[in-house]
Amino acid sequence: MDPKISYFQTFIYASKTKSFSKAAKKLGVTQGTVSNHISVLEKYFDAQLFLRTPEGVDLTLEGNILYENSEKILESINNSKQQMRILHEHPExxxxxxxxxxxxxxxxxxxxxxxxxxxxxxxxxxxxxxxxxxxxxxxxxxxxxxxxxxxxxxxxxxxxxGKDRLVLIVPSEHPLSKKSVAKLADVLKEDYIDREIGSGTREILVDALQEKGYSMMDLHIVMSLGSTSSIITAVSEGYGVSILSEIPARKAAESGQLKIVPIEDLDLTRYxxxxxxxxxxxxxxxxxxxxxxxxx
Missing domain, CATH: 3.40.190.10 (Periplasmic binding protein-like II)
Incomplete structure (x- = not known):
């Protein structure tokens, strides 16, 4: 059985008071607990740490070695705890x-x-x-x-x-840009610009289509691009329509690059x-x- 940190504290109190009973009183434990802690330490170090005397106990030579190092051990542990506390308060x-x-x-x-x-x-x-x-x-x-x-x-x-929803984006002069809302049937008729596999945006669309009994195969995909900005550029230049996050789409719409049209019959809300x-x-x-x- 390996000793616990508290056993070294018990050992130090017994060494200072030269008494297991006094150490027990200071620590608020029984004398039997003190004896057990010392016994574990003696077995672990394979050494007798105390000599029993009529007045109490005295340290052996081995006990003196452990006493000096125990204080260093406990001091190092306390220093480590203090440094960790400071690090928690002031992370870096x-x-x-x-x-x-x-x-x-x-x-x-x-x-x-x-x-x-x-x-x-x-x-x-x-x-x-x-x-x-x-x-x-x-x-x-x-x-x-x-x-x-x-x-x-x-x-x-x-x-x-944050909370987000996906929206349909279309070129500024596209017929769908005149509508306040679009339907899935409208999207299925258009050339579609897809996000790459692995995109969270694409996965939300895949799930929404499945709920309606469709798949990505039902879209007329003309290209697949790896970033939101590249899709915005492709849509603004008239290569097709796409569905992406309203957050970047809103910025592009405000700059006049494209138009946003919500799709009323697809649940495209996400967190x-x-x-x-x-x-x-x-x-x-x-x-x-x-x-x-x-x-x-």
């Missing part, structure tokens, strides 16, 4: 985040800006990729946290950081999430950031 270091396009480009910047106002010693490394790859990076511990629009693995802890890795490399900074976002 780097947090690595992978994010899909919408949360990564449109939600994270303001969150990180607010956080770093308060915690100036924490910095961030961000990479933008699709939701599926984000989860792979999290699983491989390449990143500490991911920001995504679709949960591929529900065994991870997550929090909601955006932060997902935390199971074994973070910088737990103090991760906890600080997670608590900060959770409290907003």
């Amino acid at each position: 270091g780097v947090i690595k985040i992978a994010a899909s396009t919408t949360p990564g480009e449109h939600l994270l910047p303001s969150i990180l800006k607010d956080y770093t106002k308060e915690y100036k010693d924490v910095s961030f490394q961000i990479q933008i990729t699709d939701s599926e790859k984000c989860f792979k990076l999290l699983e491989d511990r390449v990143v500490d946290i991911i920001a995504v629009g679709n949960i591929y693995d529900k065994t991870y802890e997550s929090i909601v950081i 955006l999430y932060l997902v935390k890795g199971k074994k973070p490399r910088n737990p103090s900074a991760i906890k600080s950031f997670w608590d900060f976002v959770s409290g907003q």
